[in-house]
Structures are given as C-alpha cells and as structure tokens.
Amino acid sequence: MTRSATTMHAEILESAVRLFAAHGFRGTSLQDIASDAGCSKASLLYHFTNKDAILTELLSPVGREMAELEGRLAALDGEDAARAAVAGLVDLSLHFRRQVKILLQDVDSLINRPELPDVDALTERLVDALTGRSPAPQARVWAWMAMVGIFLTSAGEHALPDPELRAELTRGALRTLGRQTD
Amino acid sequence: MTRSATTMHAEILESAVRLFAAHGFRGTSLQDIASDAGCSKASLLYHFTNKDAILTELLSPVGREMAELEGRLAALDGEDAARAAVAGLVDLSLHFRRQVKILLQDVDSLINRPELPDVDALTERLVDALTGRSPAPQARVWAWMAMVGIFLTSAGEHALPDPELRAELTRGALRTLGRQTD
C-alpha cells in the first residue's frame, strides 16, 4: 500500500514518539519503528535522513515553546515572573507529555528487576502512607510527585551539604503534601 | 598488574555505577567499563558472568533498603506512616544517589540538542523566577524540584482530566515553593 508522503511522515512520527517514550531512544531500533508504522526500515530512511532526524523533528516544537517561555520570562519579574514560570512549565509538560517521557526512558524497563522488590506495590504503599486518609486524586498526584521529586532532586546537582539537604527535602515534601512541617 | 579479586570486583563496580549514571546502561559498553577500570573486557567477564550481573549487583542494596522500608511502613499508619515514608524516601535517594541516576539516564545526553534552546540557561531563568528575591539555596532546590515534579507528574499515569490536572499542578507547585495559592 502506498500512502501520501505527509501521511506516512506523520504515522512514522506517531510510532516513533510512542516507542521512544516506552523504550527510550537507544532502546528503539529503526526496525521497531518501521514495524509499528507498517512499512520497511528502508522506507523510514526515505522519509527521514536518519534516526536522529526523527528525534529532532519530535523535539523541535518543544524547543519552540521553551524559547517562547524564556522570552516571556525575560520581560517579567517578581510575582508575575513566578506565576508565568509555573504556568509555562505546566503547559510545557501537558502539551509534550510523551516527548518529556523520552527523557525519562529506562525507568519502566529498569524498575522491574528481580533484585528490586515489587516497585509498584511499594509505590502504592508509599502513596497510601503519604496521603493518609485522604483518597482525593489530587492528593495522590502530589504524593507521587513528592516521591519522584525527592529522587530527582537528590540525583541532580545542588549546593546543600547532605544533612541540610536531608532536612530540607523532608520539610519540603511535607509542605508539598500540605502537612505541618513542625 | 594483577589485583586481588575483591579489589578488582569493587573497582569494576565503581567504574560501572559512574558510567551507567553518566551515559545510562545501554549507553555504556563493557569496553567502556573495562577501560575505566583499567583492565580488559575479557577480565570484566571473568569477575562478572555478564553485563546484567553488574547492574544487578549495583541495584541489590537499593532493593534491600526498599524492602526494609516497605516492612517498616506495614507496621505504621496515619501521621507516623507519612513521616516514615518521607524519611525513607529521603534516605533512599541520598544513599543511592548514583544508582537512582541510572534510572534517569539520557537526560543529560538528550537535553543538550541543537533543536532545544540552552536548557541550562532556561533552567537558571526559571529558578530565578520561582525563587524571586530569595537566593537561599534551599529555595533554589525546591524551585528545581517543583520544575521536575511538574514534568514527572505529567509524564506518569494519573487519573485527573487535563483541566483539573493543570490547575492542580499549578497550585501544588506554588505550595511547594511556599507561596500563596490564591
């Protein structure tokens, strides 16, 4: 079956973003994308110059929105800047949910390993403990966010020595959940 | 040079966790680890049965601590459970900072791409906007954590429809930063 160039182009991108988000860029082969899109690997490289070009095209709208956000922030300060920053981040993450997930690949594939306990069960137990008797969905969202936020913060670069960071992480996580920080 | 088995074993693990954290599991070859550890690739496979065994051994202490945390939580509830959960997560992330980072590989390599604006500069501008006139290091940690929390929450599974999620993300990010949620 021969489809129009623009149709095939779009279908390849759709397959690529889904597979990249699920298995990561390195974890997805051209053959995987081709099979998912229902064409041959050679046909992929007829529509895109190489594998990297697919990723480039997937990320370019993200880059555009990031650049716009930066421009918007440059013209603001104080409370306006803070609210614009939050709004910009929320919109970015909602508009490009799958693209963002590409950056976090391997989490799904690495997290279920025999040497780790049942991570899903532990997550559920942690969220239960963090939300207490409040089963409100937004409370659960923030319980999960506090969890991953703690992990990501510790993995990143920061200037706080460990004891202070430990205390600050604990304080902030409780504050995120709307609890007392005694 | 021939080293003792336990010494070589430890040096390989040290090289592996550093390289895995920097370039990811798939992005690190046995030759990379061998070069870093100062031995041949064949020597690696003398000390470890295969590449996966290296990762398994790296993650096993994480698994042990996760299992202990789960056991601890099972015996608590209410406010005690919440505080134990936060403390457990903080300790986990601080003790196994590099191991956690393995799960987040590709972030560094994917984040600096020509189609994206200068991500470091944008991050700095966002943190500035979120912390306002407070240059306190813990405020900057939480600004950054709120950012990545937003992204991770959007990338994960959740039950809230988009408009509610958008509002809740904005509210929670501001709360994390200790600001009014009007």
Added chain:
DNA sequence: ACCCTAGCTGACCGATCGGCCAGTTCTGAC
C-alpha cells in the same frame, strides 16, 4: 496506452555490541 516520478523494498554493508575461549602471566603455598 505510455511514461515519469514519488513511494517503497529486499539485500547488503561496516561498525559495534555482548559474550566466549584458548592460552598466557602472575603469585602464594610448599
């Protein structure tokens, strides 16, 4: 009916990967 071209493909290439194996070197016990 003819043809030209966009769309597509199977077969193949070089590079790199994880892993294997025969054989060499080192070292401590005797």
Added chain:
DNA sequence: GTCAGAACTGGCCGATCGGTCAGCTAGGGT
C-alpha cells in the same frame, strides 16, 4: 625452585545496529 590455580588477555564469534543502494511498483498527467 616448583607448581597449581587464580587472574588476566587477544582474538574471535554471532547478533544487531544504523544506514546505503539498485531496482521494483503504483498511479496520476498527458
């Protein structure tokens, strides 16, 4: 000094990767 075994290595293998190429095919314009 001898020697057995632990430690180590160069070279090789099959599989898989991204990418190339010559050629096939469908279909709209004339």
